Amino acid sequence: MLFVTLRRNTKTRILLASGFLLAIVFVRLGIGVITGEIPVAGRLQPLRRVTTSQPMVALTFDISWGENVPTPVLDILKAQGVHSTFFISGPWASTHQDIVRRIVSEKHELASHGWKHVNYSQLSREDIRTNIFQAHETLQQITGVSPHLIRTPNGDYNDTVIEVATELGYTVVEWSLDSLDWKKPGVDTIVSRVVDRAKPGDIILMHASDTAAQTPDALPAVIDGLRAKGLQLVTVGELLSASSAPH
Numbered sequence: 001m002l003f004v005t006l007r008r009n010t011k012t013r014i015l016l017a018s019g020f021l022l023a024i025v026f027v028r029l030g031i032g033v034i035t036g037e038i039p040v041a042g043r044l045q046p047l048r049r050v051t052t053s054q055p056m057v058a059l060t061f062d063i064s065w066g067e068n069v070p071t072p073v074l075d076i077l078k079a080q081g082v083h084s085t086f087f088i089s090g091p092w093a094s095t096h097q098d099i100v101r102r103i104v105s106e107k108h109e110l111a112s113h114g115w116k117h118v119n120y121s122q123l124s125r126e127d128i129r130t131n132i133f134q135a136h137e138t139l140q141q142i143t144g145v146s147p148h149l150i151r152t153p154n155g156d157y158n159d160t161v162i163e164v165a166t167e168l169g170y171t172v173v174e175w176s177l178d179s180l181d182w183k184k185p186g187v188d189t190i191v192s193r194v195v196d197r198a199k200p201g202d203i204i205l206m207h208a209s210d211t212a213a214q215t216p217d218a219l220p221a222v223i224d225g226l227r228a229k230g231l232q233l234v235t236v237g238e239l240l241s242a243s244s245a246p247h
Contacts, residue, residue, distance in 0.1 A: 066210025
């Protein structure tokens, strides 16, 4: 009888433990549905979208090479009265200082795209720190502005990348809506991917590097389409300021 009782008690504990674990899984999945992402257990997460009651989205651009696309993109944003967040790589900034200064002078938000365009999760902690710091110093020297947002190359990250970036005063930013403009899928596809899917709190990924040659043609329709949905286009910083999530 003692043996049977022990076995029953063990089964009870196992069932209770299993139920507790399942509850945790469902809670985490629920969070993932609300935020548009499924968190990985035990893994630090970058900022992908912002919970807000305001009809706002952040239009963001990565620049790491080229000189044919950035100027038309800036011309369109200026004509449309849109302020965006630009994630700029250090080496490109150092060789295109006039464009970087224009980005800041036209009231866009300056952010970092790091230094070497490699996956930071493959680097040592010290190399991650060096890449982030070198880009920061370059952008600050060119513009006098100290960026505090970073989108790592290829959107790659792990816990160490986020830890080091946080230690250096940065928030790691990814995206909740990818235009795929760098794949050059066609102007109509870029526009529909963004406009059809956009909802308040989204951080939209676009590019102003020369790899994204179709972006200037798609951008006016993207802006018009988002506005037609009643969405205001803001910077990531402004979107964060409008957050309704508890702090």
